[in-house]
Amino acid sequence: MPRAPLTETEEARTRERLCDAALELYREHGQEAVTFRRLAEALGTSHTRPYRYFEDKDALMAELRLRCFRAFADVIRGSDPGGHDPAARLRSIHAGIMRYVHDHPAEYRLMFSLRQPPLDTYPALLTARRTAFDYLVDVVQQAVDQGRITGDARTIVHVAWGAVHGVLSLHAADQLVHGRTLAQLTTPILYTVLGPLFDDAGAGGAHIRRATG
Amino acid sequence: MPRAPLTETEEARTRERLCDAALELYREHGQEAVTFRRLAEALGTSHTRPYRYFEDKDALMAELRLRCFRAFADVIRGSDPGGHDPAARLRSIHAGIMRYVHDHPAEYRLMFSLRQPPLDTYPALLTARRTAFDYLVDVVQQAVDQGRITGDARTIVHVAWGAVHGVLSLHAADQLVHGRTLAQLTTPILYTVLGPLFDDAGAGGAHIRRATG
DNA sequence: TCGTTAATTTAACTTTGTTAATTTAACGAC
DNA sequence: GTCGTTAAATTAACAAAGTTAAATTAACGA
Numbered sequence A, B: 001m002p003r004a005p006l007t008e009t010e011e012a013r014t015r016e017r018l019c020d021a022a023l024e025l026y027r028e029h030g031q032e033a034v035t036f037r038r039l040a041e042a043l044g045t046s047h048t049r050p051y052r053y054f055e056d057k058d059a060l061m062a063e064l065r066l067r068c069f070r071a072f073a074d075v076i077r078g079s080d081p082g083g084h085d086p087a088a089r090l091r092s093i094h095a096g097i098m099r100y101v102h103d104h105p106a107e108y109r110l111m112f113s114l115r116q117p118p119l120d121t122y123p124a125l126l127t128a129r130r131t132a133f134d135y136l137v138d139v140v141q142q143a144v145d146q147g148r149i150t151g152d153a154r155t156i157v158h159v160a161w162g163a164v165h166g167v168l169s170l171h172a173a174d175q176l177v178h179g180r181t182l183a184q185l186t187t188p189i190l191y192t193v194l195g196p197l198f199d200d201a202g203a204g205g206a207h208i209r210r211a212t213g
Numbered sequence C: 001t002c003g004t005t006a007a008t009t010t011a012a013c014t015t016t017g018t019t020a021a022t023t024t025a026a027c028g029a030c
Numbered sequence D: 001g002t003c004g005t006t007a008a009a010t011t012a013a014c015a016a017a018g019t020t021a022a023a024t025t026a027a028c029g030a
Helices: A008-029 A036-043 A057-078 A086-103 A105-112 A123-145 A153-172 A182-193 B008-029 B036-043 B057-078 B086-103 B105-112 B123-145 B153-172 B182-193
Strands: none
Touching: A008 A036, A008 A057, A008 A105, A057 A086, A057 A105, A057 A123, A086 A105, A086 A123, A086 A153, A086 A182, A105 A153, A123 A153, A153 A182, A153 B153, A153 B182, A182 B153, A182 B182, B008 B036, B008 B057, B008 B105, B057 B086, B057 B105, B057 B123, B086 B105, B086 B123, B086 B153, B086 B182, B105 B153, B123 B153, B153 B182
């Protein structure tokens, strides 16, 4: 006799519509434009309906970040040619990431913004993040296994990622006024941080070279 | 016959008190705790008094960031031993910066948060930022002049700074769970990015080495 | 003492997050 | 088909915050 609760797919569908609208607001008009009221307006419903689908606004924002991290992991996986040449794989993945961040600065900002509730508030976020990270660790581990570089793969990725992330976050914050593409800026970083791995192909691309004179 | 306007020092003094209170709120309770009403409460005045001293809240936040950038520049200058050895100078400056960021993550977050009004809204901010940056460029230029490395000093600093900034921002966002000190993480980055400059002293400290086997 | 004007406060409005009360709507029982 | 039950959705309402305008206070010189 009771009214039937929402189907799981119905609920998921509405959540999806809310997330899509929220992400568009974020992209188009920035963080402060993402309000439940505007979301509701975009969906043509009342401004409290989102509370049926998200605990509160923080939960919505966490869900957005989660989606971004998953998309990011997909980009990494999708730009990996696979095979037995870790250097080639990393080059391709690097290019893919640069393309993604260049095309989606808002998403990058969302993922790596410094002002966020503690990460452990939303464990799924940590998991998604780690999934992307671990993929890179696996590729680097391949290089280590082949004896092309030495060290702890996780630490290597941490350092390399951090190094590239610096430039990316400056880009995402629109604080880079360089007349270069992202990849032009990050490639030398990658090549220097992972130098030995790219000795054959790329060291010549680095901006910083030992003085020859 | 009119009432005398505020002295410049009186005005500066109140602005200072407002900034101090705001920074403390930011440090202790985060971004969302910085409100004019709480500021006023801290100063024991009405919640609209700050409007006499700052155009709006964005202006206050910009002033905070400005102060942080100036303090940051002071840290750089203050930890520079000077002299004719650019490698030694950079090592010392690097250590100083790491200490500062370790001790003041909130300030770092404030300076480099990805969510901010466009930089050019507050030209003084750009100037302060550039002052700190240019100091580093001068040091690197010294190394270039001595023929120890080659390349455009500004680009070199951009890349090196970006590389280190990646780790620092992860730290500021509390997204580093590594059991290492900041300097332990950033030193190998610096040494690899600026490798030739540190060939004598530091390359051994890098995490990433050419495989020997 | 009083008028003038800057500084400050009080009042008021808007927006937003959030909760509670109310209404709407779908389902099975009769 | 009607009706009770209950989830979903809406409406109403409140608190906190940014901001503006009106009212008040206070210092100065005539």
